[in-house]
Amino acid sequence: MDRFQAMxxxxxxxxxxxxxxxxxxxxxxxxxxxxxxxxxxxxxxxxLLQRTTRQVNPTLDGQTxxxxxxxxxxSLEAAEGLLSQHAQHPRGRLKVDLPASFGRLQVIPALPDxxxxxxxxxxxxxxxDRMIDLVREGVDCVVRIGExxxxxxxxxxxxxxxxxxxxxxxxxxxxxxxxxxxELVGHQCVEYLSSTTGRxxxxxxxxxxxxxxxxxxxxxxxxxxxxxxxxxxxxxxxIQVPRYHVARQLQAGTLVELLSAxxxxxxxxxxxxxHHQHLAPxxxxxxxxxxxxxxxxxxx
Numbered sequence: 001m002d003r004f005q006a007m008x009x010x011x012x013x014x015x016x017x018x019x020x021x022x023x024x025x026x027x028x029x030x031x032x033x034x035x036x037x038x039x040x041x042x043x044x045x046x047x048l049l050q051r052t053t054r055q056v057n058p059t060l061d062g063q064t065x066x067x068x069x070x071x072x073x074x075s076l077e078a079a080e081g082l083l084s085q086h087a088q089h090p091r092g093r094l095k096v097d098l099p100a101s102f103g104r105l106q107v108i109p110a111l112p113d114x115x116x117x118x119x120x121x122x123x124x125x126x127x128x129d130r131m132i133d134l135v136r137e138g139v140d141c142v143v144r145i146g147e148x149x150x151x152x153x154x155x156x157x158x159x160x161x162x163x164x165x166x167x168x169x170x171x172x173x174x175x176x177x178x179x180x181x182x183e184l185v186g187h188q189c190v191e192y193l194s195s196t197t198g199r200x201x202x203x204x205x206x207x208x209x210x211x212x213x214x215x216x217x218x219x220x221x222x223x224x225x226x227x228x229x230x231x232x233x234x235x236x237x238x239i240q241v242p243r244y245h246v247a248r249q250l251q252a253g254t255l256v257e258l259l260s261a262x263x264x265x266x267x268x269x270x271x272x273x274x275h276h277q278h279l280a281p282x283x284x285x286x287x288x289x290x291x292x293x294x295x296x297x298x299x300x
Contacts, residue, residue, distance in 0.1 A: 004076075006040040007069045009033055010048060014058050014066050015095075015138035067135060070274075077280050090281035091120035097134070097142040100127040101225040101245050102269075106294070107143075114289050121282045129225055130195045134274060140283050141273040143290070145242070153272040156287060157296040160266035161242035165203065166255045171235040178258060181205060184214060188237040191221035192228050203240055205262035240264055269294070 005026070012022035013033070023033035041048050048062035058066055077092075098107055103125060111123070126132075126139070134142055134153060148155060167175075178184050191200045200221060202213040220236050222228050229246060232239040233254060249255040271290050273283065 001036065001039040001043060003040070003043075006036050007073060009036055010040060010062075011066060011069050011073065011138065013037070013049065013056055014062070017055050017057070019056060063136070070135065070138070074280055089120060090118055090285050092280070092282050093122045093124060094141075094282050094286055095124045095126075095139045096286070097126045097128065097132055097137075097139045099143060099145050099225070100129050101229075102143065102145065102242075103127045106244055107290075110293055113293075114286070117289070118282070118285055121286070123286075129223070134272065140280075141271055141287060143269065143271050145267050145269050147268060148270060148272075151272070152275065154275055155270040155272050156291060158269040158271060158290060158294040159296055160268055161244065162266050163240055163264045164243050164246065164250070164260070165205075165238060165240050165258045165263070166232065166246055166250065167238045167258060168233055168235045168255055169253065171232075171237065172256060174235070177256075181207065181212075181214070181259065181262060184216060187216055189216040189218050190228060190231040190237045190239050191218040192239070193221055193223040195223055198223075203238065204264040205259065206265060207262060211265065242267060 009022055009026050009028075012025055013019060016022050016025075019033050019037075020030050023030045026033070028036075037049065044061075044065070046061045047059050048065055050057045050059050050062075104127060108125070114123075115121075131144075132139060132142065143158070145161060175187055176183075178187060189203055193199065194201055202215050204211055204213050206212075216238065218237060220231055222231060225241070225245065228239055229241060229249070231237070232246075233249065238258065243250075246255050250257060271287055273279075273287065279287075
């Protein structure tokens with residue numbers, strides 16, 4: 001049994017939830033993959049995978065072994081990279097998770113530059129507005145917006161994101177343009193439900209160095225960034241979002257920034273990755289590229 005091949009196969013089965021897809025990626029038949037995993041389980045003396053007709057999931061022992069496999073494979077790849085041309089010409093597949101709107105509007109449009117520099121790196125990008133377990137889901141790095149909680153992950157700061165309060169021209173024609181915070185009385189907002197807590201995030205304004213929260217009536221609550229902006233464009237109320245998310249609409253004049261003298265504080269942003277003694281070259285250059293394109297020295 002080739003233990004290295006068996007570990008690679010096991011990791012891909014856990015990440016893909018499929019023997020067939022993992023075998024295809026490894027360039028072997030499904031029957032060969034099944035036989036190799038049986039040999040690995042026999043060698044370890046434990047069952048690693050729970051198989052049903054619809055999916056494959058790791059057992060408790062399998063989850064533990066999976067985490068160790070990730071560390072071992074990453075260390076091996078890093079060691080090889082230090083001694084080969086991979087350090088100068090990184091290659092391979094990189095799995096990245098990004099906030100949906102940030103990925104679509106900011107990162108993906110800039111990717112031609114990354115691929116021009118590193119043509120042998122293949123990116124697999126997930127776009128979602130929920131927190132994921134980076135290690136369990138086999139993701140190499142994630143970008144997170146907002147304050148970080150306690151974590152064993154390594155975090156590198158990126159640009160803080162300037163926030164704006166805005167509304168549609170149709171909404172303002174009906175409800176009037178507030179020029180100060182007292183004039184918010186009588187207005188309504190679109191509520192945004194946190195994907196982490198499920199709670200409504202109130203509007204917030206900086207007033208003489210203090211952060212003040214405002215709760216306005218709402219007829220709609222959403223938990224997705226694109227829907228939040230779409231509701232604002234439909235004239236359903238005020239919203240607060242990072243500027244990049246509505247830059248096109250503000251420039252076109254379909255949305256209008258309000259109360260710019262009381263903007264909420266900029267949102268911190270970080271790229272996070274698991275701790276390894278040596279980073280795989282392809283992960284290192286991608287993180288460096290993010291830091292270069294979204295430098296922490298200024299808001300965007």
